[in-house]
Amino acid sequence: MTRMAATRDGYGQALLELAENEKVVVLEADLGKSTKSLHFRKAHPERTISCGIGEQNMLLVAAGMASSGYIPFASTFAIFTERAFEQMRNGVARPNLAVHLCGSHGGTHTGTDGSSAQSIEDLAIYRTLPNVTVLHPCDDVSTRLLTKQLASSKNPSYMRTARNKTPVLYDDADPKAIQIGKGITLRQGDDVAIIACGVLVSEALKAADSLQEKGIGATVIDMHTIKPLDVGLVDEVASRCGAIVTAEDHSIIGGLGGAVAEHLSASSRTPLERVGVQDRFGESGQADEMLELMELSSPHIVKAALRAIDRK
Amino acid sequence: MVNITASITELEELARRCRIEIVKMVHRAQAGHPGGSLSEIDLIAALYSTSLRVRPDEPDWEDRDRFILSKGHASPGMYALLAEKGFIQHSDLHSYRVLGGVCQGHVDMKWCPGVDFSAGSLGMGLSFGMGCALAARIEGSERRAFVMLGDGEIQEGSIWEAAMAAAHHELGNLKVILDRNRIQNDDFCLEQMRMFDIPAKWRAFGWNVMEIDGHDMNEIVEGIKFLDTSNDAPSILIAHTIKGKGVSYMEDNPSFHGAAPNDEQFALAMQELGAVE
Structure with a gap:
């Protein structure tokens, strides 16, 4: 029987595993329970920044922290990252600050919340930004491994995760086979x-x-x-x-x-x-x-x- | 606190020299933003001279105070000051808005030593400064983040996201100077967007607030002492200024928000600012 899991759970697990690096900080815009950053918050509240329901602020707080030597992971729903697009463009990508933005609940697959919540353009818009790595993994294992690799990247990134469960493909895979930039x-x-x-x-x-x-x-x-x-x-x-x-x-x-x-x-x-x-x-x-x-x-x-x- | 002293006369003289460079830069480029540079310069000159802990010979020193010019179009003011303080050469000022120049149109941390934030889009610097202040606190550092905002800029909604969040996180090491020059790109702020009681707004968001005359160097020094004193709340110094201050025809004139003087106007400005040509 194929194991089913949501990629957002892989993201949450990766943050928890990354916490041993004291430079890793997590930023939330109220949706930590949904993006799965909540596990990090519970374990490391002193390195978790609540930005309230304010995505534009969150992106640039992350940029300021990156400029001060921290490794920020900021997450919200994919659709809501888009209202901070210009912050991502001018405040993150342009100065090439390694802020890692994760948009969960991407795509129409997110389901019953309807069209306002179904980001179908996030990959396109972030792909236009110089310096930005764009990821959309397919299972929780690869999401976990790729998220962990981002922590040592010198570039900012956007990663889309999904709300709903899909078949897990990489439970038995060699982790070395899953690398950013390699299909x-x-x-x-x-x-x-x-x-x-x-x-x-x-x-x-x-x-x-x-x-x-x-x-x-x-x-x-x-x-x-x-x-x-x-x-x-x-x-x-x-x-x-x-x-x-x-x-x-x-x-x-x-x-x-x-x-x-x-x-x-x-x-x-x-x-x-x-x-x-x-x-x-x-x-x-x-x-x-x-x-x-x-x-x-x-x-x-x-x-x-x-x-x-x-x-x- | 580093003990940096400068007499009022010295500060005024520093600001005057910067004003000359501001007008020269904008005149050479035949583009740029003289009005907001001239309104902010007394504040920036005093801040760098009396409070800001930075090292011109080591601009990337990790434990430096951050200075974030959020109203990044007023870059000539900052460039002039950075040249006076030795972060860049006076000859670099000739590169303002010139291809390949360290003095990009809007201040840019990737191009110019001493610049901590790549500005150009209004409403962004306060959030960035909040990130710097948070990083300092998590690290256990005494360094502070100073952010210069324009008054038109606070019409941006993101400023208020940041204002609310900074007070929530009790960032006493976050300091704002608001250049209240009452003019924005198109016209007087009053015509574009009435902002009502600005000090009350910041107080209501949980900030320490002080108001000063942004061109009276004695008041500015007192205002910076207010910023140097920290409690658990972020602080804002609201400086009432005159856009274009120091050049008669630019003063309080919306036309010189983003326009360069012609040769005749330039000569008059140099005369008024006491420049030796």
């Missing part, structure tokens, strides 16, 4: 490559199973780092498979699909099909219902793969 090949096949992130990685694996039944071999990549994109891996699968599908619970504009498209447009004629939210807002629904409504679930990835192969 992880989960399945090897030579007919099409599915490059996915976050909650759609497990959907991509299901799609690969369905394709296998049709005699089509699919490579599946967990591209947990959207920026810097592992372009070496993209190039490798482009030349080996000759057709690519991207899959993300995010707008088709500017996210993982955008990043891969930008790269491919300069380097190859490989056909690319992007699975993502079709430039629209969501609504209230269960996580699985949202993936269906938004045409993000595995059958839609299969269709996109067939289209990409047809275009070879």
Whole structure:
């Protein structure tokens, strides 16, 4: 039986493990119970800063602490990080202060809270900022490992985590195989490559199973780092498979699909099909219902793969 | 507390020399913000000379007091002072708004020694200063964070997020100087956004508040002593100033918030400021 877990729990666990580094501080904007920074708060209240419901302030308090030698992890819902975008741009990214911003409850998968809570543009907007690393891991294990790696990064970062549980993929994985900036090949096949992130990685694996039944071999990549994109891996699968599908619970504009498209447009004629939210807002629904409504679930990835192969 | 002494006359003379450089910088660049630089300069000159614990020969000294010019467009004032104090050379002032220059249009910590915050967008410096003050406290350091705000700037909502949070966290090592020059980009503040009782607002947010004449050096020195005295609350010194102070045609004139003098106006300013050309 596959273990199910939410990536936000991996984030909370990582903060707790990072606490042995006395320079690590945690900033909250009221949502620690939800983002899972609460575990750190309970263990280390003296290094946990409540910023109230004030995200703009939180980002720059974090920047001030980073400039003073601390390693701040600030978190709130993905959607609410966006109201502090200019603070992230001008106060964090521009002076390249290593503030680590985590947006939980990202994507339509967050479910019944409805469209106001479903950030489908966070990866795109943070990806436009120089110096900023952008991550969207797919399970609690990789979230924990990547979050811990951020503590020694010299650059600021944005990481999206998800509210709801998804299958855990890396319980038995070698931790060294999970590194910022390195896509992880989960399945090897030579007919099409599915490059996915976050909650759609497990959907991509299901799609690969369905394709296998049709005699089509699919490579599946967990591209947990959207920026810097592992372009070496993209190039490798482009030349080996000759057709690519991207899959993300995010707008088709500017996210993982955008990043891969930008790269491919300069380097190859490989056909690319992007699975993502079709430039629209969501609504209230269960996580699985949202993936269906938004045409993000595995059958839609299969269709996109067939289209990409047809275009070879 | 470091014992830094400077006579009132010396402070006034320092501010006068800075005023000359401010007008020269903006005239050379034919761009920039003279009004707010001239209104703030007496305050900055006195702060650096009587209170701020910094090392010009070691600008990144970890335990320095932080000075955050949140109204970062008023950069000529800060650059002039940094040159006077030896953080940068006077020749660097020629790089103001010039490609590759340490004196970027808005103060930038990545470009200029002695600058602790990359400013340019209003409403951000108080939060950043709060982060510096928190870091000092967690570390057990006596260092302080000083933040210079403009009065138009406090129309930004994020200022009040920070004001509330700083008092909540009892950051007695966070010190604000408010340059109350009553003019913002487009017009007088009264026309753009009435702010009603500003001292009462800060008191209501839990701050220590003192008001002074921001161009009377005796009052400024007293005001800085007020900031040097700490309790568990953050402190704000509200300095009533005149935008463009020291240059007759710029004084209280919204046109010189962000405009450079022409050659004729420049000559008059140099004359009024007692510059030897």
